[in-house]
Amino acid sequence: MTIKLMQGNEAIAMGSLAAGCRFYAGYPITPSTEVAEIMSRELPRVGGKFIQMEDEIASMAAIIGGSVGGLKSMTATSGPGFSLMQENIGYAAMAEIPCVVVNVQRLGPSTGQPTAASQGDVMQARWGTHGDHQIIVLSPISVAQSFELAVKAFNFSEKYRTPVILLTDEIIGHMREPIELPDFDTVEKVERVVTDSPADYKAFRNEPGDVPPMASFGLGYRYHITGLFHDEVGFPTQRLDEIDPWLERVNRKIENNTDDILLYQKDYQPGARTAILSYGATARTARHAMKQLRAKGQKVSLFTAQTLWPFPEKAVEELADSVERIIVPEMNMGQLALEVERMAGRKKVVRVNRANGEMVTPDMILEAAEN
């Protein structure tokens, strides 16, 4: 164990290395470029590989190719690049290819404010690519959590054969905090295991289990991967009796495993009639506001989400039952708040929004809590 003062973006790079990431393909974009710079330096040291591609579309394509080739692969970008990556993120979801995409959010839309923070890509992280699909989106609130969620992102991506978005922002990405770095060899890593023989290997079989083992290319499992709807061995199909089971399985593999996938912290005060639900950088403000409110004797509960998608529906529903209202501070005009409203039923959801690049302040939350 080592204590080190580290930047959030660097902690993501270190967490990725600790999780066994051995391939990075990316394209420079503020405020994520440090991840690329660090990976370009560190990967060769651990026998890994780095490439700067010609654009973000190519970067997303390359990490899928790298993952198919057997390397745990990642890229890091920000809003504009994240928009370019969407089609291939959808491909990774369709072809069930493990990979990690870091989005260090900056103020958008468009070029926006490259060095200003934002949480404006929350819905894009879920619905950015076309068509119904599943995806996992994790959001750290600290440098230490940036390391932990990078490890989680890789393990979830392998375990559920899915792209995982590590949705951080310019504040968490660029700030420096002390972090207790574990010995990388002690970090739990999910590895690909294929026990079927090449003859009966079905890369997209619908049972047993919801996640068929992933065979990397070149190991003798000569199978087909496509972005078209496909049957159990990967051949394109338009037959409903092959499409429907696949759709059900791919949804099940995420929705039936929410106890594993959903990460959040509850700091509830019995009898509190107000709760604050937040994530990412804003969660730090919410924590500060909560302390101030409690210091003034006002009861308040705090729910901090690390997994944004799938949305922690049950936990938020239970929270709503136990309070009068939920305050949702976000550095956007209200995105995750839409999900909270969906789950809150009759209870009031108070949005506290700021989408001009400045952080939501504790006073803004106090004001909402006190009237």
Next chain:
Amino acid sequence: MSEHILSVHDLDVNEGQIPREDWFESSDTLQHLRKNKRFPTIWCSGCGIGVVMGSLIRAIESLGLENNNVALVAGIGCTARMPVYMDYNTLHTTHGRALAFATGLKIARPDMKIIAIMGDGDAMAIGGNHFIHAARRNIGITALVVNNSIYGMTGGQQSPTTPLDMRATTAPYGNIEPPFPICDLASAAGATYVARSTVYHPLELDKYLAQAISNDGFSLVEAVSYCHTTYGRINKLGSAADMMRVLKENSISKSAYDKLSDEEREFNTKTVRGVLHTKKRPEYTKVYGTLVDRVHEEAIKPRNYGGH
């Protein structure tokens, strides 16, 4: 027509005289196809893409490559439907991005022989950026571009290689955009093996594909073909056989081309077949390999902060 032939063939055509599994065994080439895949192929009757598939298999066979060690990466379009039929590692990606996917795969598995299979639109329009950068890096991938000068899958739109003044469903008054010379572009961008032939000359394609795959760095093989279903119909160029014949009449070997006078060469309109460009340049993943060794040799201890 001698009687015995007709009687043998009076069978119902679907039944065919040869059981399906036997047909796969009746030539070495056919044994490279996927027995569990539904045939015949998706392409229109007479389409040149199937001819290129035959060439690719014979090229791979001639090199004695291990099927496990071959990966075909394709984009989207008629040509991109080729990999699924063959018994290799096959990846059917997104439109225009085959070379970017293949770059990642090659970096992960530098030992594998990787062939990116694209149509002219897939490689030159949406895929143009990845094409020039893969060539610039001289990464060990063979780009096999089947050039029929049209977007066939979507019904006959003009592509970056549609000749001037020819018609397409999106160029109803004639194409006004000068087409890309794919081989010149690849050579200028940095490819270290560039060859072109046509589907009328599949044995040339076999040879050039084998050389391309053996080339360490980025190779391009342009296989000039035709699309009689869209391009041919819109421009009244006849049947598949007619357009196949034009490929023969309208092409010239490089050796013959080199013998032309400067003036003839300037006004030449025939497709030049041959190995058009080669260059000795280190292959990308090999250079990166030496970089990794160098980083290790400089005994820079890998920073595992946590583990001291």
Next chain:
Amino acid sequence: MTELVSAVNQAPAKPAKKGPRGEVKIFATWCKGCTICVEFCPTHVLAMHPNGNHPIVVDQEKCTACHFCDTHCPDLAIVVRKIE
């Protein structure tokens, strides 16, 4: 390995008295009737079946194993085997 016949390539071969002979096999199930093999066979070994769906061998002896048909068949529905 299918031996690549380099001698007779794209140039039409003269109807052979001696020289290589070939045995032609057609898999009608895969054939889409594009007629390329029939129209380009240098020695007219093939003709379209009366139902027009696929070719038939009408003159096996004339086959010189030039491999034009099986290398130009878009559907790998025809195979020529050289007879020694």
